[in-house]
Amino acid sequence: MSDYSIGIKELDTAIENIRKGSNIMLIGPPMSGKEIILYNMMYQGAVKNENAVIMVTTRESATHILDWFKESGLALPLSRIGIVDCVTKTLSGVAVETENIKIASSPVDLTGIGVKISQFFEEFFMKKNIQKTQLHINSLSTILMYSNIQTVFRFLHVFTGRIKSAGALGVYVLESGMHDEKSIATLKQLFDGMIEVKSENDKNYVRVTGLSAKPTPWFEYEIEGAGINIVGK
């Protein structure tokens, strides 16, 4: 079995394998189901591949994410989950850290976010001896609302490098249509591949580029509950 996978059988079969140390951009329009794809990767990584998963959230609070999994009937192994919550303190001013949740003060505080990511890496790798870790950042678009492209590039330059040296997997979500082409091209330099999502005529499609010899075909998919079903090419 591969160390890392997307959690959508047709895509995983098409790309065969995600190499250790890969950094992947997950890009698509708003409300196309990117988040469900990301949560599926999180579940697949923690449950099926027994990886540690670190999620940096700038959109939803950590408790909201954990509630989503509970309500969807997906039991996450919490000992393998770490969430860096960049939302709660900004909204309510009060937030308490737990074993699974670390609080960053705001999406502007890239230094603080970086510290919390490093702390989770250390905890999983050194204290829990879990050798495979996934880092998910949802989303770069929110971070880009507060910081300029050079700042975000520098931040990602450091952490994509750490992903490589740790043999981990990084997944970074970006909203298409929110940023100019130049910004996206700048960020693309840091990634090994992309999971692309598009919406056409009320239908959603997904494909993977850069992780296999040639891009996979576009697969049409539907969201059923918490799952992603491929319904055609």
Next chain:
Amino acid sequence: MIETGIPKLDDFLGGGVPKGKSLVYYIQPGVEGEVFGMQTIFNTLKCKGTGVFIVSSTSPDTTRGQFKEFGWNIDVYNDRLFFVDAYNPLIGAPSKEKYVVLNPDNIENFNKVITDVIKELPPSTIVFGSLSTIMDLCGEKETIEAVRNWNKLAILYDHIIVYNFTAWPYSQETLDLLKKEMFNAVISIGGIAERVLFGQYFGILKSDWAKETKKSMLFRVLRPGGIKLFIPKILVTGPFDAGKSTFVHALSTRAISVDRLGTTIALDHGHVEYKGFSADIFGTPSQERFDPIIKLISGESMGIFLVVDSTNPTDFVRAKQMLEITKSYGLPFVVVANKQDLPGAMTPEEIKVQFNLPSDVPIVPASAKDKKGVFEAFEVLINKITGGI
């Protein structure tokens, strides 16, 4: 002179920071270094001084909450603690602070507010919570010019200026200016990295008032408590009769071993103080039945010495096995090629080939019974742990 309140750092700085001086905490990304600025300002307040905190990446209220997380009650110093709010205007929120930077992405606006603070307030400890955020918003060159100006004004008005700076990959020119030219003192705050960051240290890169020192200290950040120093554990492992106990005793200022018939059956323990760095050394027994001990101590160690008998290549298989046990923890390690004084001893290069080790793995020749090479090996390992500060 103002004390930073950070254990050992004030000793390294000859008592603290003199008035009119500038100091930067130069922080590796991912390392919890911003607490250094907070602890410095809190100690100023505790010593009846005035403090100014410039916040750029979080709101003043959130920062007040962070002080409380460390157990530092700043409410009693409200009359001597001032916040400069350069965050709320950035996100379009109102500010209730006296000093507000209305356009935090405009260095001129920043300059005006900081100049007002410097001129209006009595001699204070002025701490920039995140210089890197200002640089990100206002530009590298523009910020550097402004910092030069603030540092000059601080001399005139007897302030101390302290900057937290996260060393993201800015241009090399900018990083060199910060490390070498712009400040009276540079305190490096780094992480011990192998596959992940797993320990933190600080040390003085530069100080123009204290005698130069190359000392560094490992620290942890406690809530409550702030910065606390700790002594790292270093593991000594290797096959039977490689000379582990002799190595531990040769390196340590004091050491004890649990032996039976000349063989270690529990642990060697020693403590080393060398060139300002101190560590506890643990030597493990070599028999396979003790491998769980190696695993246990590896999980809490900062680095590993693998001691091998340079005259006995047949034991290298076991040595490699022991290395694999410890390597899974991703710790920095150094191979000690012991018994170099004996005839037939293989050279480090020959051992590297036999071991099939990558070229960047250090192998240090040694003769532990004569105390030769042991401190060289210690230095190599410490350099690997701290990145050579």
